[in-house]
Every structure is written in C-alpha cells, then in structure tokens.
Amino acid sequence: MPEMPEVEVTRRSLADRLQGAQVLAARLGAPLRWxxxxxxxxxxxxxAGALQRRGKYLWLPLDGPAPGGLLLHLGMSxxxxxxxxxxxLPEPRPRHVHFELLTDRGLLALTDPRRFGAVVWSAALDQPPAAGLLARLGHEPFDPALTPALLHDGLRRRRSAVKAALLAGDIVVGAGNIYACEALHAAGIDPRTRSDRLSRPRAERLLVSLRSTLDRALALGGSTLRDFRDAHGMAGAFQSSAGVYGREGQPCPxxxxxxxxxxxxQRSSFxxxxxxxx
Known part of the structure; x- marks a missing residue:
C-alpha cells in the first residue's frame, strides 16, 4: 500500500508539472472506493492549483466556474x-485506469488494479466530504508542533501495542507498516511494547527515529513492494535498505x-x- 513517503514522492513528481494546467476533459472508469x-x-x-498532501491524501485545487478540488487517495495499489x-483521452481506456484528467500539460491517470483508491470532489478542504475524511488524521511527522511530549502524551492514552498506535494514524500520520517496523528498530523498541508504558525518553527516541526513517524513505523514492511507481514511472528503493522489514531470519545489522x-x-511485524x- 502506498504510504506517506510514496504519496509525498508522487506529489513532488507532479506538483510543478500540474500547477496552472487547464482541464480539457475527464473520464471515470470502474467505480472506486467512493x-x-x-x-x-x-x-x-x-x-489546477498547487498540489498538496495531508497524510496519504492528495488535494488538487481546481479554480473555475465552480471552484473546489479533487481529493485523491491511492488506496492499496x-x-x-x-x-x-x-x-x-486514449481509446480504449487502458486496463486498471479508473480516473483520467486530460489537461493542456498532459494526461493525469490513476491506475488502481484493486480499486480501493478514490477521487472525490469537495468545495474546499475544510468542507465535506474532504473535512470528514481528514478529520481524524494526526500530526504530520515533520510538523514542529509534534513534540516528544505530545507524542508521549498520545501514546500513554493507549493500551495497545506501540506499533498499532503508530499505524492508527490519529497521533501521527506517515508511519505505515514498513516505516513503523524500521523506526521501532532504530529506536530499539519492541513493537509489542504497550504504548502507555513507553517512557518519555523512549518516546523522544522514537520520534527522532521515525523522522529519520521517513526522511530516508523520501530520499530513496519510497518503497515498491509490488505496484507503486511515482508520476515519472520510477519505483522506490527504500525496501532494499531496510534493516528488519522483510528480513526474517537474517542477522540484525x-x-x-x-x-x-x-x-x-493481521500485519507482519519484523x-x-x-x-x-x-
């Protein structure tokens, strides 16, 4: 599943090329999630305005007769x-392409074999349906407002395993399965540790490790385990440098x-x- 680094890599590979583009045509394929x-x-x-990201969502503002924007989610694939x-628009529509936006800068296409993704119109980010979809998202991982004290406070309110608390996304977004495994390894924290029993120093170490893990993932173009490609068609390389993820039985580095x-x-933890x- 594309996680925050993959979505941010996608945003960066599209933002300059899309901003200011005029929409010429649009087409839907098979029904998506919403x-x-x-x-x-x-x-x-x-x-098209400046492409933005919130969590794993992309927001493409569209100025025109009825201003608003498209909230996009890449789903599982x-x-x-x-x-x-x-x-x-190509004829026939390519297989697994379920949304196309033809502009004077080219054709933006969402390919989604499993169709858990979404493209939703909203009048603004703070209006429904966008506001409801984004309401439960936690802090962005690089937000200065996300302090060690804030992370510790959020974790100590949970009785779940620390990895589950990270994946929930309502304390901090961006810690997908791969990145949570890697950040916990870098911080020296067992993924089964009860989040409410994590000390303040360990929470601080976890935040540092999470940020460094995500920063490295962004530099490597995210992770490609099966389907992900950025908007240039390039695969991510983070998975090749993982310390524990996908390395069962191999020596800890x-x-x-x-x-x-x-x-x-129901998720593998390494x-x-x-x-x-x-």
Whole structure:
C-alpha cells in the first residue's frame, strides 16, 4: 500500500508539472472506493492549483466556474502518472485506469488494479466530504508542533501495542507498516511494547527515529513492494535498505541476532529480539 513517503514522492513528481494546467476533459472508469460527487463533465475549464498532501491524501485545487478540488487517495495499489505527450483521452481506456484528467500539460491517470483508491470532489478542504475524511488524521511527522511530549502524551492514552498506535494514524500520520517496523528498530523498541508504558525518553527516541526513517524513505523514492511507481514511472528503493522489514531470519545489522517476524493486527511485524526491548 502506498504510504506517506510514496504519496509525498508522487506529489513532488507532479506538483510543478500540474500547477496552472487547464482541464480539457475527464473520464471515470470502474467505480472506486467512493463516488466522485459531481458530474465528470463539469471538470473541463478548471485550472489546477498547487498540489498538496495531508497524510496519504492528495488535494488538487481546481479554480473555475465552480471552484473546489479533487481529493485523491491511492488506496492499496494505486499510482498516478502524468503523460505529458498525451493530447486526447486514449481509446480504449487502458486496463486498471479508473480516473483520467486530460489537461493542456498532459494526461493525469490513476491506475488502481484493486480499486480501493478514490477521487472525490469537495468545495474546499475544510468542507465535506474532504473535512470528514481528514478529520481524524494526526500530526504530520515533520510538523514542529509534534513534540516528544505530545507524542508521549498520545501514546500513554493507549493500551495497545506501540506499533498499532503508530499505524492508527490519529497521533501521527506517515508511519505505515514498513516505516513503523524500521523506526521501532532504530529506536530499539519492541513493537509489542504497550504504548502507555513507553517512557518519555523512549518516546523522544522514537520520534527522532521515525523522522529519520521517513526522511530516508523520501530520499530513496519510497518503497515498491509490488505496484507503486511515482508520476515519472520510477519505483522506490527504500525496501532494499531496510534493516528488519522483510528480513526474517537474517542477522540484525546492529547486533547480529536473527530478525524475527510476528503478526500484529493481521500485519507482519519484523524486529530484532536482541536489541529491541519491551
């Protein structure tokens, strides 16, 4: 599933090329997770603004006769691609492409084989449906307002495992499964540790590790385990440098203990039982 680094990599690869583009046509394919919320024929004539990200959502403001914007989610298997050479909607519609936005800068297409993604119209980010979809999101990981004290306070209100608390996304966004495993390993924290029992110093170490992990993921273009490509068609490389994720039975790069895999909330957790402590 594309997580925050993959979505941010997508935003960066699209932002400059899309801003100021005029919408010429739009087309929907098979139904996605939620309906668009307006007639697709009403989109031509709008001008694209600055592409933004909140959590794993992208917001493309559209200025025009009825200003608003498109809130996009890549779901489990989605990716966005901008074909700058395209001057018309392709016939027939390519397989697994379920939303197309033709602009005078090229064709923006959402490819989503599993169709858990979404493209939703909203009059503004602070109005429904966008406001409701974004309401429960926690702090962005690089937000200066996310202090160690704030993270510690959020974690100590939970009785779940610390990894589950990170994945919930209502304390901090961006810690997807791969990145939560890697950040906990870097911080020396067992993923099964009860979040309400994490000390303030360990919470501070976790925040530092989470930020450094996500920063490295952004520099490497995110992770590609199956489907993800950025808007240029490039795969991510973070998974190749992971310390524990996907390395069951291999030696921990820090202490040499074999990496262990367990299942938490139907997700694989990889950790080192030698240097990650409860």
């Amino acid at each position: 309906p668009l919320g307006r007639e697709v024929d009403s989109l031509p004539g709008h001008l 989605g990716s966005l691609h901008l074909d700058e050479a395209a001057r018309a 820090r202490c040499g203990t074999p990496v262990r895999r367990i299942v938490q909330q 950790f080192c039982p030698g240097c990650q402590k409860r």
